[in-house]
Amino acid sequence: MSTMAKLEGFRNEPFTDFRQEPARQAMEEAIARVKSEELRREIPLRIGGRDIFTDTKIHSINPGNLDETIGWVSKADRDLAEQAMQAALEAFESWKKVPPRERAQYLLKAAALMTERKHEFSALMVLEAGKNYAEADADTAEAIDFLNFYAREMIRLSEINETMPLTPVPGEQNRLTYIPLGVGVIIPPWNFPLAICVGMTSAAIVSGNTVLLKPASNTPVIAYKFAALMEEVGLPAGVLNFIPGSGGEVGDYLTTHPQTRFISFTGSKEVGLRISKLAAEPAPGQIWIKRLVAEMGGKDGIVVDETADLDAAAQAIVASAFGYQGQKCSAGSRALIVESVYDEVVEKVVRLTKQLEIGLPEENKAVGPVIDEASFRKILDYIEIGKQEGQLLAGGRQAEGNGYYIEPTVFAGVDGKARIMQEEIFGPVLAIGQAKDWREAIAMYNDTEFGLTGAFFSREEDRISEALETMHCGNLYINRKCTGALVGAHPFGGFNLSGTDSKAGGYDYLLLFTQAKLTSRKL
Template sequence: MSEHTLTVAGVAVDTRHWIGGRRVASAETFTDVSPIDGSVIGEISRGTALEAAAAVAAAKAAFPAWAATSRAERARILHAVADGVEKRIEDLSIVETTDNGALLRSHRRGVMPRVAHNFRFFADWLLKLEHEDFETRGHTNHVSWDPAGPSVLITPWNAPLMLATWKVAPALAAGNTVVLKPAEWSPLTASLLADIAAEAGLPAGVLNVVQGYGSEIGDALTSHPDVRRISFTGSVPTARRIAESAAGNLTPLSLELGGKSPLLVFADADLDLAVDLAVEQYDNAGQVCLAATRFLVEESVAEEFTRRFVEKAATLTQGDPRHETTDIGPNIHPRQLEKIDAFVQRALAAGARAVIGGHRKDTQYYAPTLLTDVAQDSEIVQEEVFGPVLTLQTFSTEEEAVRLANDTRFGLAATLATADAERAERVTAQLVAGTVWVNCFFVRDLQAPFGGSRHSGVGREGGTWSFDFYCDVKNTVTAPNGWKNHG
């Protein structure tokens, strides 16, 4: 076995970059640590501006041929990638659980099948992508989607492969070539994806994977003049740096950023359903951008809602994510755990009360927490914690509920529990959010637009919206009766 190969739970993973269809090692490495127990997984090639430039050059060289590849052939290859993912669901699941600490059962049953679906969906959508021709004073308008060029995709650590392929699949389907930069805290499944894509017949240079720290290679990727699209999922401060870096070349951006989403519970709601929705916000140890971390509950039912929530939360099992019975795993990194605890301790010092939790369990796990007696303008209500920390506030009128829900700088999602259809329609029309769920949560369809408002992001992806971003959309206008007769 190569010195650049790790064995992770019995699965071989190459630690080098994937550039131009071959493995490339760096002189330096960084240490990848498992959040499950803090153990060292291995040393990963640490990219520099040199590897970043090489990856963009490889993507640029491969672009003309891939852009000229027929839609049918591109779709065939993407389906072959999906086939490869499905054959390796167990490998991908155990490696990602080891690497980022999310539940193994969720990876097996939902996340990795969704990875395959990402490729199949955009392959199929490509084949039906069209806009009906229309007439203007006798002239014919024809809309087409031209591949834009090399695309840099920067992805987060909370759902590494699923969120990476949510970008990679439409970019490749559109005819673009890709440089994927995975998060340094969870790089391993991106390396496996490179192997799967190569085995599926994706041409060299069409997909490149560069590992390392964003602070060291990010600017080299996002400021490169040959990059035509940048898609990023992560924090607002990092998004600002990317936007500044891309501005010199006017490179189009798609930014999916943080959230501080509300769960509005009205007195007429099914409280059992509302509590189920509320407890679900602890999914992935609270490391979900869409999580409804702010509970806004009508005063008349707040006490009963809280009682039922505490009872339901007490049934959750926190521990090793590889165990079938575990409901909440670890947080991704000791630094993240420290950040979470600092938020909570500042809130408690400011007068908040911990109904449950309010403390770390050890160096990897944070106790599921619910804080009350929090002010609307407090840090814990206004800023994204990205951990298993929720707040509860009350309201007395529908107008107050909407005001509180919208009173942050974010606008990614919102969840609403009510038995009144007319109220649901009124409230959802007023909520600032890219996605609103009514009496449900996390129901996602790839043909729907996805993105955030305000500081939660720029742009929408999904279905045709993805192709609108990853392509140069062209309108061709043809005059009538302008052809010579060569008959």
């Protein structure tokens, strides 16, 4: 079978239907198994194939049950970060010479094992990240997709001269090859603690680079589980170094390190801009411009005109706003509705929101906790701001439970310039605004410093065509929710201050972790 045929055969990992009792029971058993076998352990750093335990620990807890410890994770400092850098530099000298097809096999093996243990990975996310069954399952499925997709894409890139030959020149033999960059720093977020961590890391590794993985401090245990899986499939020591630590200490040190070749970051706008600034200043001894791949969040919205299927629009608004408690960079935290159907859509949204059940993720409630106390306090502060900027129609308070629970909150009548319309809250808060017509609604949608995802609901083809051209975002969806990008189908990345528009899960993503070398030989 040709390489292209193999690529065309890529299929996304199917989601589990937890409405079926066997599937639900399997997840419950996986949660019980993880609780009895994997929690409350001391987890080491992993540098150059060696376990290193430190006195300083990250205490990972269940945000839905604050009495439950997930694990104590050793914490790196600058000296250990430097050890990890030296281990990665040493490993790079041999790893960059490993043929791309062989590098891809590590990812394919990891994908196969993760598929076999899918519920185990998902169960750990239910406990550490506060995801319900469906959200955790989708996260694991996306991680599997990234492994499979990037493995096949690396093979395609390595054979690109066979599939897309250069323009021939008589008397010359010309070849374009994609070679690795060097050592990179991987800084993934906590909200997709497996999928994005796996995608960022595997893309860099399969491209021939070695990496320093600094996971989010809220979800280091699931990141370690992935790092251990890569070791299990035989990834050579030093290719992936696991170094949890402080962003201000370890993150800044590695970002400014002269041997760091690239930084791959997903997180807040503020941290992303800080990394961009630090990385732009060359350090003594640095001989390259550091490459930054960054996804920095959004203030995404859904536009609804008067011709739309209003029930479908309301369902999409609620799913986009409150899926995983609104803790997604793609979350639809704004809804912009034309005035002739405004009241009807608002009524439907409020009714659906009030039907959402809040509680423990391990009991598979629709709405679980937000990730930590800092987020909890920040979101409640924004809700107080919202009470001054709009009409509170649902939620607005802390919810019951031994965790960071907040009611799904809906504000209507919100001005486009209001803070809850402009600032990323990253929580279960929806702001609804009214527009005189669909063009004004699109203008309100575009009035933001971000540009990640958006959705447009209409039955009019002329309007859809104009929306496709004028709504300014990296991922635009028509008549569906604005969350839920699939690897290979919806390459993901945004405009403006949403990041570098690096399309994760797309056919050009690996190019960001390589450099193209042209060789020309006179015959």
